[in-house]
Amino acid sequence: MAVSKELLARYKEMKAKGINITLTELKKQMEEEEKSGANSPETSTVSTDSSPIYSSAPSASEYLSDSSSSYNSYESSPSVVQQTYSAPVEQSTPEISWTTTYSNNNYSEPVEQPSQTSYEGQTGQSSYGVEGASNSWGSQTSYSSTSYSQEPVQNVQPPVEQASPETYSSHSFSNSFDVSVNSSLFKPQVEKVLTSSSVSQTVAQTPDAVNAPTRKYALIGYPLGHSLSSYIHEAGFKSLGLKASYEILETPPETLVDRIKFFKTHGYLGFNVTIPLKLPITMFLDSIDASADIVNAVNTVVIDSQTREMKGYNTDVIGFRNAIPDDVTLCGKVAGVLGTGGAARAAITALAQSQMKEIKLFTRNVPNSLELVNYLRKTFPNVEFNTYQIERIRDLSDIDLLVNTTPIGMLGRGADYTPVEENELRTLKQGAVVYDVIYNPKKTILLKLAQKHGYRTINGVDMFIHQALAAEQIWTGRTPDFKDMKIAALENL
Numbered sequence: 001m002a003v004s005k006e007l008l009a010r011y012k013e014m015k016a017k018g019i020n021i022t023l024t025e026l027k028k029q030m031e032e033e034e035k036s037g038a039n040s041p042e043t044s045t046v047s048t049d050s051s052p053i054y055s056s057a058p059s060a061s062e063y064l065s066d067s068s069s070s071y072n073s074y075e076s077s078p079s080v081v082q083q084t085y086s087a088p089v090e091q092s093t094p095e096i097s098w099t100t101t102y103s104n105n106n107y108s109e110p111v112e113q114p115s116q117t118s119y120e121g122q123t124g125q126s127s128y129g130v131e132g133a134s135n136s137w138g139s140q141t142s143y144s145s146t147s148y149s150q151e152p153v154q155n156v157q158p159p160v161e162q163a164s165p166e167t168y169s170s171h172s173f174s175n176s177f178d179v180s181v182n183s184s185l186f187k188p189q190v191e192k193v194l195t196s197s198s199v200s201q202t203v204a205q206t207p208d209a210v211n212a213p214t215r216k217y218a219l220i221g222y223p224l225g226h227s228l229s230s231y232i233h234e235a236g237f238k239s240l241g242l243k244a245s246y247e248i249l250e251t252p253p254e255t256l257v258d259r260i261k262f263f264k265t266h267g268y269l270g271f272n273v274t275i276p277l278k279l280p281i282t283m284f285l286d287s288i289d290a291s292a293d294i295v296n297a298v299n300t301v302v303i304d305s306q307t308r309e310m311k312g313y314n315t316d317v318i319g320f321r322n323a324i325p326d327d328v329t330l331c332g333k334v335a336g337v338l339g340t341g342g343a344a345r346a347a348i349t350a351l352a353q354s355q356m357k358e359i360k361l362f363t364r365n366v367p368n369s370l371e372l373v374n375y376l377r378k379t380f381p382n383v384e385f386n387t388y389q390i391e392r393i394r395d396l397s398d399i400d401l402l403v404n405t406t407p408i409g410m411l412g413r414g415a416d417y418t419p420v421e422e423n424e425l426r427t428l429k430q431g432a433v434v435y436d437v438i439y440n441p442k443k444t445i446l447l448k449l450a451q452k453h454g455y456r457t458i459n460g461v462d463m464f465i466h467q468a469l470a471a472e473q474i475w476t477g478r479t480p481d482f483k484d485m486k487i488a489a490l491e492n493l
Contacts, residue, residue, distance in 0.1 A: 215245070216247075219248050221273060221277055222250050228439075231489060237472070270475045272300055281298050281312065299315060300474055319464070325458075334358045334360070337359060339406040339419075343437050358383065361386070366388070395427050400429065402432065410444075415445070425453065430454075434456070435458040436460060438460045
């Protein structure tokens with residue numbers, strides 16, 4: 001969905017009035033108003049019941065508000081009104097999916113291409129870059145006067161030949177989430193293949209020429225001292241024979257505008273996004289894919305080499321799902337998810353897509369999770385969702401898969417603690433699986449206790465690699481070597 005200046009201005013105006021509406025819904029409403037001649041925002045009515053999205057949650061200073069890993073995002077403070085997207089995706093042909101190939105970073109879906117795109121900050125209750133409003137990261141910043149030229153940067157990507165399509169791993173599933181009540185739509189899609197028929201254009205898939213310019217990619221977020229992303233991405237590019245660089249660029253929220261301008265004017269072809277920028281980055285994108293739409297967060301961005309337009313993706317969902325071994329059964333089972341932040345949303349989406357019977361959310365602030373639960377119930381009607389106080393965990397005997405998405409256990413962030421005490425962990429049913437999305441250390445206190453009592457465990461390393469692998473597939477149209485990327489991560493842990 002392209003975000004036009006008119007649509008963004010209208011969206012900010014409605015947010016300022018306290019009206020919650022998704023960009024998709026607003027765009028549809030504006031199209032209907034244009035037909036009927038009623039273009040005035042004051043005459044529009046929006047049902048707040050139809051604006052589901054993740055609500056504000058505990059402060060990032062509370063450990064249990066979110067995940068710790070470099071690919072996860074913290075929840076905003078209660079003052080934040082997050083940008084929302086409607087879950088249903090029109091199933092047109094061809095459909096853009098995780099198994100789609102692209103070419104030269106150009107996409108077949110139509111987007112507006114103005115000569116200049118103005119990135120004005122959200123108004124009203126938005127916590128990011130709002131003039132006169134409280135910034136959830138501790139400062140007040142206005143981006144209302146900043147704009148960027150859309151002039152193409154020449155000679156960014158060298159001409160290369162087209163290679164044959166490749167396949168995703170057996171866990172890959174469609175990036176377009178149809179959430180109709182029809183239960184057949186929840187059948188796992190595990191046989192998708194990268195084919196040029198999925199979209200009209202494909203990404204160049206052969207190694208760079210010897211004299212070709214270096215493809216430039218990066219990671220932004222703050223802080224980034226713990227990140228292993230450069231090691232794994234460099235290993236991935238090397239396995240593809242690509243001449244590419246990957247930089248770690250610490251980017252505090254108040255410098256995000258300057259960072260984006262830097263990327264657009266210095267020939268970058270894409271970048272990854274981590275905490276706390278996964279939501280704010282969406283305000284500067286021309287479009288997002290279905291996975292980022294449903295999770296309400298972006299962790300991978302493609303910059304078109306010619307138009308300099310930016311499209312956002314979320315690869316955490318497929319990264320989380322692909323890290324679960326094939327022999328672990330999810331369909332019809334019960335999961336418990338510790339935390340309700342960005343990592344939790346990606347995990348919940350993946351688990352719901354896998355047809356789990358029930359997903360229990362354990363959080364420190366149950367009231368703040370009500371909007372999230374309502375949104376999930378509307379998005380995945382075939383899955384039961386319930387919330388519980390995380391401090392009051394006593395009995396986990398009905399849970400088949402326990403997932404930790406909080407920072408508790410991360411190196412340097414409560415590494416000597418566990419989100420679930422040993423006595424409570426022992427109540428898990430025999431044969432249960434414990435999955436911790438933290439990848440540093442590889443074996444957290446939670447996983448050590450789980451192994452002690454005979455439970456199967458999954459650490460966050462494979463999720464970390466799979467989400468990075470999916471990002472490189474999006475950037476290059478080719479699949480890097482998973483083993484090479486994992487070795488690079490383990491050598492630098």
